[in-house]
Amino acid sequence: MAQHDWWQAGQPIVVAVSTGVDSMVLLALLEHLSQRRPQVIVAYVDHCLRHQSRQETIFLENYCRAHHLKLAKKSWQPKDHPRHGIEAAARHFRYQFFREVLKANQSTILLTAHHGDDLAETMLMKLVRGGQLDSLIGIDEVRQTSFGQLIRPLLTFSKNDLRQFASTNQLRWFEDETNQDLAIQRNRFRHQILPKLKAENPKMLDHFINYSQQLKSMITVNHELLAPIADKVVVSFTADQRLVADLSKLIGYSNQVQLNLIRYLLEHWLKIDNIGLNQLAQLQHLLANAQKPQGKLNFPNHWQVIKRYQQLIIEKKVDKPIIKSKIGSRFMVILDRWYSLSNGSKFGVFTSKVVADHYQVTPLILLEQQFPLSVRYWHPGDRLRLKNGGHQKVNRLMINAKLPSEQRLKTQLLVTDDGDILAVLGLKSAFLPTKQGKRVYLVEQRTQSTSERKGINNE
Numbered sequence: 001m002a003q004h005d006w007w008q009a010g011q012p013i014v015v016a017v018s019t020g021v022d023s024m025v026l027l028a029l030l031e032h033l034s035q036r037r038p039q040v041i042v043a044y045v046d047h048c049l050r051h052q053s054r055q056e057t058i059f060l061e062n063y064c065r066a067h068h069l070k071l072a073k074k075s076w077q078p079k080d081h082p083r084h085g086i087e088a089a090a091r092h093f094r095y096q097f098f099r100e101v102l103k104a105n106q107s108t109i110l111l112t113a114h115h116g117d118d119l120a121e122t123m124l125m126k127l128v129r130g131g132q133l134d135s136l137i138g139i140d141e142v143r144q145t146s147f148g149q150l151i152r153p154l155l156t157f158s159k160n161d162l163r164q165f166a167s168t169n170q171l172r173w174f175e176d177e178t179n180q181d182l183a184i185q186r187n188r189f190r191h192q193i194l195p196k197l198k199a200e201n202p203k204m205l206d207h208f209i210n211y212s213q214q215l216k217s218m219i220t221v222n223h224e225l226l227a228p229i230a231d232k233v234v235v236s237f238t239a240d241q242r243l244v245a246d247l248s249k250l251i252g253y254s255n256q257v258q259l260n261l262i263r264y265l266l267e268h269w270l271k272i273d274n275i276g277l278n279q280l281a282q283l284q285h286l287l288a289n290a291q292k293p294q295g296k297l298n299f300p301n302h303w304q305v306i307k308r309y310q311q312l313i314i315e316k317k318v319d320k321p322i323i324k325s326k327i328g329s330r331f332m333v334i335l336d337r338w339y340s341l342s343n344g345s346k347f348g349v350f351t352s353k354v355v356a357d358h359y360q361v362t363p364l365i366l367l368e369q370q371f372p373l374s375v376r377y378w379h380p381g382d383r384l385r386l387k388n389g390g391h392q393k394v395n396r397l398m399i400n401a402k403l404p405s406e407q408r409l410k411t412q413l414l415v416t417d418d419g420d421i422l423a424v425l426g427l428k429s430a431f432l433p434t435k436q437g438k439r440v441y442l443v444e445q446r447t448q449s450t451s452e453r454k455g456i457n458n459e
């Protein structure tokens with residue numbers, strides 16, 4: 001941790017501690033850091049699922065008090081437990097709470113104590129379950145999320161390493177008795193399968209970690225190489241999630257490139273999950289079949305893929321409705337929806353890239369706490385942040401844009417939850433200093449008059 005450039009000394013970081021051996025080791029290591037020692041905030045959830053959880057809570061409270069650590073804790077009340085899918089619901093509750101703790105402490109770094117055995121179990125389970133190659137990357141050491149960075153500093157250590165460290169340093173921790181329950185698939189992998197594989201080769205965990213890193217690198221390269229091909233082949237990609245590609249350009253590539261490119265477009269542009277291998281094979285067959293110039297295939301969640309002579313069209317069967325905004329009031333912006341504005345133009349904030357000639361697209365990188373976004377009328381005194389560090393008055397901007405005074409009254413702003421102005425809609429976007437966070441796209445379909453005002457946009 002001292003060697004990595006994950007955080008600066010004194011930076012607030014949130015550490016997810018369950019009182020199990022893994023997270024108690026992580027906490028002890030953080031406390032003993034001599035360099036780059038962060039300000040630790042312990043986040044703990046009592047799921048109220050086991051009898052001993054009360055004792056665990058008291059233990060952690062005492063530990064944090066004795067070690068002068070800030071503790072944020074929350075109980076998941078039994079009345080809120082669902083009947084089914086308790087594990088997934090518990091995880092959702094946990095991460096929801098971690099977000100709150102990050103926000104409250106102005107932190108963007110969350111640490112969990114996942115280790116090498118967790119990674120191997122996850123990879124094996126995914127391998128057995130089947131799916132896309134991307135998902136086989138077990139657990140990332142560092143992952144960019146909507147709330148910041150999720151870091152797993154113990155990923156290159158085995159459970160055994162951690163237990164040894166804990167005993168040598170006389171740490172105290174709690175064993176989760178549900179870890180022994182063989183009705184849970186993960187426990188079967190942990191207790192029955194992994195020990196056998198380790199017996200075959202004691203270095204097996206290192207190899208899994210290495211495979212995971214190689215796979216991640218290959219997938220990154222794959223995406224980097226496919227992105228420019230996608231830009232060449234895609235003719236249009238509109239905000240209603242309709243993608244049109246030029247098949248005559250696609251045909252020039254090998255079958256494998258074609259297949260990978262289509263998969264890339266489906267997964268990363270259109271965000272379609274759970275694509276069956278069968279469906280992809282059928283699609284490849286349809287594209288290669290010169291006898292069949294037209295054809296259609298259904299994909300999950302109402303997606304359809306259409307071959308129409310030289311065009312490949314991917315679209316949803318049901319069109320999303322355009323929501324008309326109510327003039328005169330502030331309104332919240334739901335992602336991936338179009339809104340009509342009082343000046344006749346349309347805009348939306350989309351989670352994936354949208355391309356068309358008549359759209360003005362501005363990528364925005366925002367922190368979790370900046371959502372939800374909303375739209376409001378401008379007020380005198382409103383200022384837009386510029387790239388050079390200065391600000392421009394919205395009033396001045398409208399004057400420069402020669403906006404008639406009756407239209408000035410109707411000018412609307414896109415603002416974050418904490419009140420920052422992101423754009424004067426139809427006129428200009430602010431400069432955003434954020435480099436990490438959730439990426440969304442402000443897409444504006446301007447009216448004739450707004451799009452003719454050249455030289456005003458793209459600061």
Ligand SMILES: Nc1ncnc2c1ncn2[C@@H]1O[C@H](COP(=O)(O)OP(=O)(O)OP(=O)(O)O)[C@@H](O)[C@H]1O
Nearest residue numbers: 016017018022023043044045046091111112113114
């Ligand atoms: N009740 C909890 N309170 C705080 N942190 C927790 C809690 N449970 C788990 N964690 C954190 O998550 C890590 C992984 O825990 P565990 O393996 O039990 O969860 P998982 O469900 O398998 O993983 P994930 O939550 O990433 O899906 C722990 O090492 C710890 O850092």
